[in-house]
Amino acid sequence: MRTIVSIAISLLMLASVSMAQRMLKEMPKGYDVVLPGVAAGKIDTVRYQSGTVGSTRKALIYTPPGFSKKKKYPVLYLLHGIGGDEKEWLKGGNPQLILDNLYAERKIEPMIVVMPNGRAMKDDRATGNIMAQDKVAAFATFEQDLLLDLIPFIESKYPVFKDREQRAIAGLSMGGGQSLNIGLGNLDQFAWVGGFSSAPNTKMPGELMPDPEDARKKLKLLFISCGDNDRLITFSKRTHDYMFEHSVPHVYYIEPGVHDFKVWKNGLYMFSQFLFKPVDNASLSKYTMLGTRAETNIRSAQYPQILPDNRVVFRLKAPQAQKVQIDLGKKYEMAKDTGGYWSVTTDSIGKGFHYYSLLVDDLAVVDPASETFYGMGRMASGIEIPYRNGGYYAQKDVAHGDMRIKKYQSNTMGNWREMYVYTPPGYDKSAEKYPVLYLLHGGGEDQRGWANQGKTNLILDNLIAEEKAKPMVIVMLDGNMGGSGGIAGFNENVLKSFENELKQSAIPFVENNFRVETDAKNRALAGLSMGGLQTLYAGIKNTGMFSSLGVFSSGWFSNNTALTEPQYAFMKTNAEKINSNLKNFWISMGGQEDIAYNNCKIMRAKFDELGVKYTYSEYPGGHSWPVWRHDLFQFSQLLFK
Structure with missing residues (x-):
């Protein structure tokens, strides 16, 4: 019988109209703790022989509440970051509790979750210089360890499905990069791929997905998430940019946050709710934007975007520029990613209309993604910030x-x-x-x-x-x-x-x-x-x-x-x-x-x-x-x- 706490969580999650809208919400507070009356899954440590590494390796296995060897389950492989090991998710994220509570709310499919050590080398502990060349290289080696050793072991010891459509991979930071590299590089093995705050080990988009058309056919879901103040956000952005450019359906979810477990737990919370269910690709477009497109954007321009608290996300491609700012009364410094895209998120902006300009290497120019207006004695870009009480100037069905x-x-x-x-x-x-x-x-x-x-x-x-x-x-x-x-x-x-x-x-x-x-x-x-x-x-x-x-x-x-x-x-x-x-x-x-x-x-x-x-x-x-x-x-x- 569900407790008052779990019922309250359910009511909170049911407040939106659709499942897609519900999953847009952040994980409710208190969702990663033990709740009375909620059935618990089980965490076990397993050892498997790795021919790739030449040693016996460890992994943690989560089996869902009510696990039965007479039933087959899909599998999620959940990877850690560069400073962790197979226990990092357990120590920092309480994934088993998040999943338990999601099961209690009937929001996810029963699944087995495997948390391996993604540092595929004999001394695979996160000790010493974790940035040493051999330790970094071991994260790339893990691809072979996973495909040739760990997956066969799991499939021989647990009642799991063996087809790609019942297999998912996701991870945080370095593990996010691994997940994108391994998952997108092996779409004959994985149909569900998630990268949470993916690190610099993420391959360049063209290398990740050289055949977007084939990927569109095979991918059930690509999920990319990151905190908006994460210094590694450029790697998520460049992946998203490529997917957007090549019309590959995906979720691009940016939330307020940095490079920490708050973001990663929310990534798991959201990603897991998509898994092993039918996916409406047409609905995923609402996840590709941080906020909503400004009405002053030209045609299909995706930026500037307005967040619920009226912060504005600006984005511009200018790979040869040395310095780019947004002049919105206050000047904001933009940061360039490896794809040549400059971006910045402003402070909260007041309601209504505002002039702005781009300062590209100190030259004031209009934003090519925005409508232009004559103001300040010259042509300038303009942005319209939604206003709750602005219905009197809204376009209505009147004469x-x-x-x-x-x-x-x-x-x-x-x-x-x-x-x-x-x-x-x-x-x-x-x-x-x-x-x-x-x-x-x-x-x-x-x-x-x-x-x-x-x-x-x-x-x-x-x-x-x-x-x-x-x-x-x-x-x-x-x-x-x-x-x-x-x-x-x-x-x-x-x-x-x-x-x-x-x-x-x-x-x-x-x-x-x-x-x-x-x-x-x-x-x-x-x-x-x-x-x-x-x-x-x-x-x-x-x-x-x-x-x-x-x-x-x-x-x-x-x-x-x-x-x-x-x-x-x-x-x-x-x-x-x-x-x-x-x-x-x-x-x-x-x-x-x-x-x-x-x-x-x-x-x-x-x-x-x-x-x-x-x-x-x-x-x-x-x-x-x-x-x-x-x-x-x-x-x-x-x-x-």
């Missing part, structure tokens, strides 16, 4: 509007300019006129920012479908007016140029080419950061044209008296008019971590002094796109009602 790209001749700038225009669902089939929101980007970005990074179309599609926002046209303008940009670019002349562009070129073009209302109550202006400053300048001076203004993560630069004094003087003189004309004067910040927070705080205090009415909102997240998406989500629900 969708269109994002249109329009070129127009600017009368004020004397050149062709570009705008992105969102039209709501049903625009082309309707004769009605729509209200308009003019939406401005931040410094270092352009008209593409709100369309690509901001997910404007999805936010409005979802709000309109839920009848939380009025159907509207949103015009995303290019706010770059030339000049030096940055704080130095925020001067009266540049801001005046934008005001003229907005009033004399952009708005007339929109009203002549789209079915939009042309009165102030159906016109709004909003922007983030630099675009918020432009909104303050052009919007407050023209409240007769706009019924709503939105200022996101922005504020007058309080130390720039040459800029702020005339603006505050205008507002003091026109406070009553501003308050009367504006139905919504909405100001928001990304919390105190927002770089514009202090300037905005000073500005709001000045507005209070002047008697200018406004609504203030904070949403934590700093000076970033997750904040600005949420600003649009909130602000758009206030408009034109």
Whole structure:
């Protein structure tokens, strides 16, 4: 009868939907100890004559609970590391207890497990210099000892199946390398192969598997696992890379950890649950990734990958590079494996959208595996970190509007300019006129920012479908007016140029080419950061044209008296008019971590002094796109009602 403890373990393991999902979980804590009421298998020491070595050798044999000589069993050969012997698994991993508990939960098939000494030499103890040439060479010699001596001995003394489909091999560290070398090199002998934190003795992938097509036919399962902070992870990665490249189904399971028994016990726990059962190769793809592919990856690119705790795994093939970093605000050094692949796992990254670049030998370039975005004044890669509360900008099964790209001749700038225009669902089939929101980007970005990074179309599609926002046209303008940009670019002349562009070129073009209302109550202006400053300048001076203004993560630069004094003087003189004309004067910040927070705080205090009415909102997240998406989500629900 199963104990309360074992039942609790069962319930924990049954929480997922499928067996594959259950096996993705780490081994539950307390699973490698003796549990009351759980039947125990038996550990025996056996001696066999090795013609390969020319001596009598030892091995440990685990027979499962209820073992009967009248029944035949499949066999798992479980190998140790370079510093151990046949007792290493028993001393460090408690494999018999893990298997006992799995049997009690009916999660594995009854099997015999053989733990041999993989150092095939007469003095096979892990003493002296374990890295000595003869001792290292003895691990390679073990292949012949296993095939010619140990397996025949086991099959003569125990009731086991003798076909390859009932024979598995796995090991840790040096034994992981042995398992891959021996198992993949002898697929006529083994159908199940597992390498846990495989060591440098692992052969090069092309040598391990020169005929991937033949391997695909013969392998029941190839299981590769390693800790993400294991210094030997490159050997597991290069094997995985080759298998992935050649479409060989396999499990590639990387977990938080180092080169120790925590990882190896979990490897045994997971691997053993696959053994000697039907395997759905199509389901194995979920095991080949550390996390989930970022939605900003191009097509089938497997990296970057996002872990459940929002750490990101980046990977790049650049065999000739000398140094590679990821610049994600913070710089991360990447490490190169023997296959020329560079990789790194970052710290936990905040939700939403982030720009990043690759620094290859100090040259900033975009990641070829990622979509590119115009930000930081240049093209950069971007990554979207899943956000639990980001459903408002998710792609949903609702009616969708269109994002249109329009070129127009600017009368004020004397050149062709570009705008992105969102039209709501049903625009082309309707004769009605729509209200308009003019939406401005931040410094270092352009008209593409709100369309690509901001997910404007999805936010409005979802709000309109839920009848939380009025159907509207949103015009995303290019706010770059030339000049030096940055704080130095925020001067009266540049801001005046934008005001003229907005009033004399952009708005007339929109009203002549789209079915939009042309009165102030159906016109709004909003922007983030630099675009918020432009909104303050052009919007407050023209409240007769706009019924709503939105200022996101922005504020007058309080130390720039040459800029702020005339603006505050205008507002003091026109406070009553501003308050009367504006139905919504909405100001928001990304919390105190927002770089514009202090300037905005000073500005709001000045507005209070002047008697200018406004609504203030904070949403934590700093000076970033997750904040600005949420600003649009909130602000758009206030408009034109």
